[in-house]
Each structure stands twice: as structure tokens, then as C-alpha cells.
């Protein structure tokens with residue numbers, strides 16, 4: 001499968017790009033507003049992978065071209081730039097599945113807090129911004145980018161996948177399952193996304209308040 | 222330590238009562254609005270424990286008397302009766318630590334959703350209802366009562382503990398740690414409670430949407 005990571009130059013983009021390239025046979029395309037930045041980052045990821053004996057091509061393209069090439073498009077940009085980013089690639093999505101890992105948070109002196117958008121969740125915001133007929137799936141909200149990007153670090157995490165249709169959800173679950181140590185779980189329809197997004201500030205708060213814990217994920221049992 | 226469970230006749234009360242009586246040397250007191258109901262339930266718990274070779278006394282009392290006897294008072298009643306229940310025992314709390322495991326949820330056809338009170342969280346609602354000077358701690362929000370109450374079932378769960386003062390939080394962490402398979406984690410101050418409470422509907426949604434998963438908790442790693 002061809003997976004494009006819009007804003008794949010950033011933290012979670014790097015983590016997902018490296019893990020998919022390292023653990024699976026999917027083709028990873030790094031997208032950026034700036035094609036040159038995308039190329040440079042893609043090369044950086046290739047070097048990192050080659051140093052571990054994985055010789056793969058990671059392509060770097062502008063977000064539009066990356067989206068046009070992909071079966072699955074992960075919008076790996078900050079929540080407040082999600083709508084703009086989706087609108088910018090809207091004409092290039094064809095039948096691609098759009099995946100949102102985005103979480104809105106605010107921070108005060110006590111900790112991080114979920115900043116729930118009026119429409120219900122950031123994932124539903126992505127669905128609203130997507131062109132009619134695009135299949136939107138929420139996933140990867142609760143994975144710590146830093147640990148994901150460190151291929152020496154083992155993970156043992158769940159990721160909850162939400163979506164209103166079964167097929168695209170199954171595809172994203174398969175992509176998640178391809179990453180070693182990651183287990184996809186079905187969270188139901190998009191309208192259940194808020195509770196998933198709200199778990200992210202909790203992960204950060206727990207990391208901040210407990211010695212020796214950082215870059216956390218969860219497992220459900 | 223003496224632990225009172227107000228509404229300890231209910232689901233989470235039964236789970237915590239059995240686990241503390243089975244796994245620790247703490248004294249468990251079951252509270253109820255109806256002292257006779259409390260006595261009957263306490264006897265039921267004793268019978269269950271005795272059948273496993275644990276001969277302990279579980280006392281059953283009215284909520285007021287239970288609160289008066291305890292070092293730690295867990296308010297194990299539905300969120301919408303929390304304020305009433307705390308006000309009813311207010312004159313009997315002395316220096317007891319008040320613990321809230323309560324979560325407000327609403328349900329629609331898609332799943333369960335967090336019903337966040339205006340004051341920020343149900344745990345902060347408990348703090349507001351408590352008499353001036355009472356130390357309030359949030360804990361046990363994310364434990365499935367059914368699994369807890371089944372002493373044959375092993376658990377491997379975390380519980381996030383929040384509170385504005387260190388000492389009562391440490392005490393509750395020790396109580397949690399006494400339950401086999403339960404790990405307390407520090408969640409910071411009470412104002413971080415909403416994200417913990419919001420995890421509960423997610424646990425229920427995941428259980429509903431994934432075959433073979435029920436009565437879930439989480440671990441952070």
C-alpha cells in the first residue's frame with residue numbers, strides 16, 4: 001500500500017514513517033508544504049533505516065503530490081492546521097482513505113487538558129473538512145512520537161481506530177497491525193473519537209507526574 | 222486502616238470491598254442509606270471471602286456511621302447522587318480522606334460519552350461538596366467493577382490518583398497498591414481529573430466493539 005504522511009516532516013510523521021518503512025512492505029511518502037523539506041526529511045529517514053540494514057526508498061513530495069500518490073493519507077499536522085491542510089489536498093485525494101491522528105490540547109500549570117472542538121472531536125473536524133465521499137478514519141492519537149521514532153525502543157501499545165464505515169477502518173487496522181508491538185482496537189464510529197483524543201493529555205500528565213515514565217502509550221485489558 | 226465504602230452495596234463497592242478484604246489487612250466497612258441492606262451485603266461479602274479461606278469481618282452500617290468510623294471514605298455512589306451523599310455524611314468525616322471514583326456518562330446509540338460537569342470533573346464536584354478542610358482524592362475511576370468483584374479473575378491494571386495534597390494522595394496510592402495487580406500512578410492535582418474520568422467511557426466503548434474484550438482496565442507504558 002502507498003501511505004502518505006502530510007506534515008510527515010514532524011514528530012508523529014517521523015515515527016509512523018520509520019515504523020512502517022522498517023516493519024512492513026508499504027511504501028511511505030513524506031509530504032510537506034515545502035517539497036524540498038520533504039525530500040530532505042525523506043533522505044534522513046532513509047539514512048536512519050539504512051543504518052539498520054533496511055534499504056528502502058522513502059519519497060518526499062509536496063503535500064498535494066503526496067496525497068495524489070497514496071491509498072491512505074495520514075494528516076500529521078497540528079490540530080489547528082488540519083482543516084487548511086485537508087482543504088489544500090482536497091482535489092488530490094481520489095479514493096484515498098484520510099486518517100486523522102490529531103488531538104487538540106491546552107496546557108495550564110497543572111497539566112495538559114483536552115480541548116474539545118464544538119463539532120465533537122478533532123477527528124470529526126477532519127471529516128467535516130474532507131471532500132464529500134472521502135472515507136475518514138481516526139487512529140494513532142495515543143502513540144508517543146518520540147518512542148515511535150526510536151527504532152531501538154520496543155513498544156507494546158494499543159491504538160483505537162474509529163470510523164463510520166467498516167472497510168476503511170479495517171484497512172487502517174491492518175496498517176496499524178503491521179507495526180510491531182502495536183495492536184489496533186475498534187472504537188466504533190467517528191462520534192466516539194472525543195474519548196480517544198482525551199486520553200492523550202492524560203498520557204502526558206501521567207508521564208510528567210511519575211518518575212521514570214515518559215513517551216507513554218496504553219494497553220487495554 | 223479503616224476504609225468505608227458509602228454505597229458499598231453496589232457494583233464498584235463490592236469489587237473494592239472484596240479486594241481489600243482479600244488482599245490486605247485493612248478493615249472494610251460497607252455503608253448504605255439503609256443499615257440493614259449494608260449488613261446483608263457485608264455478610265454476603267464475608268461468605269464469599271470465607272469460601273476462599275479468608276475469615277474476616279466486614280461490617281455493614283448506615284453511611285453516616287460508616288463514615289464516622291473510617292480513615293478513608295470512598296463515595297461509591299452514582300455521580301448524580303455524589304453531592305447528596307457527601308452532604309449527608311459531612312458531620313461525620315472528621316479527618317477522613319474522601320475518595321471519589323465517580324464518573325458522569327451519557328449514552329447514545331454509538332457508545333458511551335463523558336458527561337463533564339461545569340466545575341470541571343465529577344471529582345472536583347466531590348471536592349466542592351465536601352466540608353472545608355476535607356482532603357479529597359480521585360481514584361479507581363477506570364476499574365471494571367465486575368472483574369474486581371470476581372476474585373478468580375486476575376487483574377493487571379493501573380489507577381490514576383489525583384489530589385491537591387501529597388499526604389492523602391500517598392495514602393490512597395498505598396491502598397491501591399495493596400490490591401494485587403493494581404498499580405497506582407500519580408495524575409497530579411484534582412484539576413487533572415477530567416481526563417481520567419473521560420477514559421471510562423472509552424473503556425466501555427472498546428469492550429462493546431471488540432469481541433472477547435469486557436470489563437476492561439488499562440496500563441500505561
Ligand SMILES: C[C@H](OP(=O)(O)OC[C@@H](O)[C@@H](O)[C@@H](O)Cn1c2nc(=O)[nH]c(=O)c-2cc2ccc(O)cc21)C(=O)N[C@@H](CCC(=O)N[C@@H](CCC(=O)O)C(=O)O)C(=O)O
Nearest residue numbers: 101102103141142143144145146200203204214215216217
Ligand atoms: C523532550 C521532551 O519535550 P518535547 O520533545 O517537547 O516533548 C513533549 C511532548 O510534546 C511529547 O512528549 C509528545 O510526544 C507528547 N504527545 C503529544 N504532543 C502533542 O503536542 N500532540 C499530541 O497529539 C501528542 C500525543 C501524544 C500521545 C502519547 C504520548 O505519550 C505523548 C503525546 C520533554 O521531556 N520535555 C520536558 C522538558 C524537557 C526539556 O525541555 N528539557 C531540556 C532541559 C531543561 C531542563 O534542564 O529542565 C532539554 O531536554 O534540553 C517537559 O515538557 O517537561
Ligand SMILES: C[C@H](OP(=O)(O)OC[C@@H](O)[C@@H](O)[C@@H](O)Cn1c2nc(=O)[nH]c(=O)c-2cc2ccc(O)cc21)C(=O)N[C@@H](CCC(=O)N[C@@H](CCC(=O)O)C(=O)O)C(=O)O
Nearest residue numbers: 322323324362363364365366367421424425435436437438
Ligand atoms: C452484564 C453486563 O452489563 P452490566 O452488568 O449492566 O454492565 C455494564 C456496565 O455497567 C459495566 O460493564 C460497568 O462495569 C461499566 N463501567 C462503569 N459503568 C458505570 O456505570 N459507571 C462507571 O463509572 C464505570 C466505570 C467502568 C470502568 C472500567 C470498565 O471497564 C467499566 C466501567 C453486560 O455485558 N452488558 C451487555 C448486555 C448483556 C446483558 O444484559 N445480557 C443479558 C442477556 C441478554 C442477551 O441475551 O443479550 C444477561 O446477561 O442476562 C451490554 O451492555 O451490552
Ligand SMILES: NC(=O)c1ccc[n+]([C@@H]2O[C@H](COP(=O)([O-])OP(=O)(O)OC[C@H]3O[C@@H](n4cnc5c(N)ncnc54)[C@H](OP(=O)(O)O)[C@@H]3O)[C@@H](O)[C@H]2O)c1
Nearest residue numbers: 007009010011012032033076077078079081102103144145
Ligand atoms: N507528537 C506526538 O507524540 C503525537 C502523537 C500522536 C498524535 N499526534 C498528533 O499528530 C499531529 C502532528 O503532531 P506533531 O507532534 O508531529 O506536530 P509537529 O511536529 O509540530 O508538526 C508536524 C508538521 O505539521 C506541519 N505544519 C506546521 N504548521 C503548519 C501549518 N500552519 N499548516 C500546515 N502544516 C503545518 C509541518 O510540516 P511542514 O512544515 O513540512 O509542512 C510539521 O512538520 C498533531 O495533530 C498531534 O496532535 C502527535
Ligand SMILES: NC(=O)c1ccc[n+]([C@@H]2O[C@H](COP(=O)([O-])OP(=O)(O)OC[C@H]3O[C@@H](n4cnc5c(N)ncnc54)[C@H](OP(=O)(O)O)[C@@H]3O)[C@@H](O)[C@H]2O)c1
Nearest residue numbers: 228230231232233253254297298299300302323324365366
Ligand atoms: N460499575 C463500575 O464498573 C464502576 C467502576 C469505577 C467507578 N465507578 C463509579 O462508582 C460509582 C458507583 O458505581 P456503581 O456501578 O457501583 O453504582 P451502583 O451499583 O448503581 O450504585 C452504588 C450504590 O449507590 C447507592 N445509591 C443509589 N442511589 C442513590 C441515591 N439516590 N442516593 C445515595 N446513594 C444512592 C446505592 O447504595 P444504597 O442503596 O445501599 O444506599 C447503590 O448500591 C459511580 O459513581 C461510578 O461512576 C463504577
